[in-house]
Amino acid sequence: MGNDVYKIIIEQLKEKNAKVILDAEGQALKYGIESLPYLIKPNINELKTIVDCSENLEDIKEAVREFVEKGIIVAVSMGENGALLFSKEQCLYSKPIKINVKSTVGAGDSMVAAFAIGIHENMSIEDTFRLSIASSTAKVTKEGSQAPDRKEILKYIEEVEIQRR
Template identity: 35%
Template sequence: MKKTVLTITLNPSVDKSTSVQNIVPEKKLRCDRPKYEAGGGGINVSRALKRLDIPSDALFTSGGKTGSMLENLLKKEELDILPVHLGSETRENFIVVDKTTNQQYRFGFPGETFSKNEQDEILALIDQISPAPDFVVISGSLPGDVPADFIGFFIYKYKARGSKVIVDTSGDALKVALKEGVFLLKPNAGELAALVGKEELENADLDHAAQQIIMQGQANIVVVSLGAQGAVLYTATEKIQMVPPLVKIRSTVGAGDSMVAGMVSVLVNQGTTEEILRMGIACGSATTMAEGTALFQKKDVDRLYNEVRKQ
């Protein structure tokens, strides 16, 4: 029986991207026609999974005109969506590329907080989704003044229902996820350092920190993203490090979410740990080749998959 996937995005966005010739201060800048795409951690994971022919349900908050635009964008991509309608407006993000230097400027706006009643409504949806999904991906930031503990309710409830929880977040929310314990955790090196109370980690310290998390039962798999240097996957018995092939980087927006989607696609198909990491890096690298806020093309993933190498 095919494994099922649910993604959860508590702070989604509509990403507006454009480009301009030579960004300079105190001057009116003539931008190219803007492009609008759905954004937010879990939403991007669902969008990427769709490109890998893996169906998923996308649960996310939605409010106001921007929320309506977000829902319409996702319907155009033929995603299965579970919007929770709020009284506050869904946020926008703004991305500009300077065509003179090819440098990208990313402006992220904070999401509006939601009320206690709205939090209860979101949590109530968990019990309504039946049967429980095999994999639950909680990805992205928390909006406004929503406490980090809120993410812990999702983890607790879905673990109790037998789902394998995958988390890609940061800050206090990441610490809460670690406390609850998850199936797969995907921090970058800086986030992993913060989890163990250090400013940065050397390679040996990186190994120790990841293995300590696993030994303490806080995660079955830890995948540490190293940016252009690739990533390292840890389990109780394995350490696998891989590096991506060289590609022309146009944008890094959505690369981390695409990496998560690649890994989830292999988990759904019950692949090996090596395949999990290889597909994750291939999807993340392929997304950096896309312009603006676009995600990868499947043909690029297929090509890059065999070019990812072990280190």
């Protein structure tokens, strides 16, 4: 597939009024962003492949400003350093929850799945972000690609600390 495959798919889905979440890396992410998806979810290393930034909050905020100004919500996962969410209205930071990490396989996918649920259920962006953090946290407590169940995810919802930045 070409680097523009997500760009083409996003354009087609947006014609049907779909809200698209893009979770990709490298050139596929860069080209996909051109079609203005609803939300992108790079991890910090994936973000660094398309923009010049450090892991400093202000640096990341400046690096994603262009995307946010175009209306894209940007969620940046940073592993043990937490996660950030940028929209036109706000910048949110979630501290990491202290847990015993068994596997990071699927953590980003769990986060994206929670964003999809939050969007589908018309949850606020802050509640959706909270659900995404709880979902990815619950996932990393599981071995390999084993998924957490709803009860495990809900257990972490109350522990998610979100700060406005």
